[in-house]
Amino acid sequence: MEEHMLPCMNKQLFGVECPGCGTQRAIAFLLEGEFWEAFKMFPAIYTLGLFFILLGFHLFDKKRNYYKLVIASAVLNGAVLLIAYFIKIYSNTVTN
Template identity: 60%
Template sequence: MKAEEYMIPCMSKKFLGIECLGCGTQRALYLVSEGKFAEAFQMYPAIYTLLLFFIVLGLHFIDKSRSYKKIIIPLAILNAVIMVIAYFYKQIN
């Protein structure tokens, strides 16, 4: 069985035929889990900032002795910028 069989389909792509900003995230996560880091980046360039964002966000909820607020917002903005740039780059090419 292929991993793609278990992935959630993109509703935007399915119903409108247009990829969303998150298209490729699941496949990129799968590639990271297989150790295919370059391929994961090619699939979804924001994968590593997204993973870092979720790690820091998780630490924010788990580790109450430290404040992660100063890191969370810039990481979210950086991730959003990378997602938008990658989306438009994918549309042009």
């Protein structure tokens, strides 16, 4: 499966990982049942899953209003994504 993954264009062009680097590998780890490895690869994988589940409810269940939950999960996902990215950047600069 890994040979069919798309490369990160940001990393190829600029040599710097983007905030989404590791998403494909994290999904592959989830499919293999490696939940901790998926989290280590891309910490926002679980909040991203929550976001898509709530978004699906919002799109398909018109009887209830999921708007506030979708927005809250998007903000939570963005916060986790940025915090994890800055931790990754900081840890790479400290070790190098």
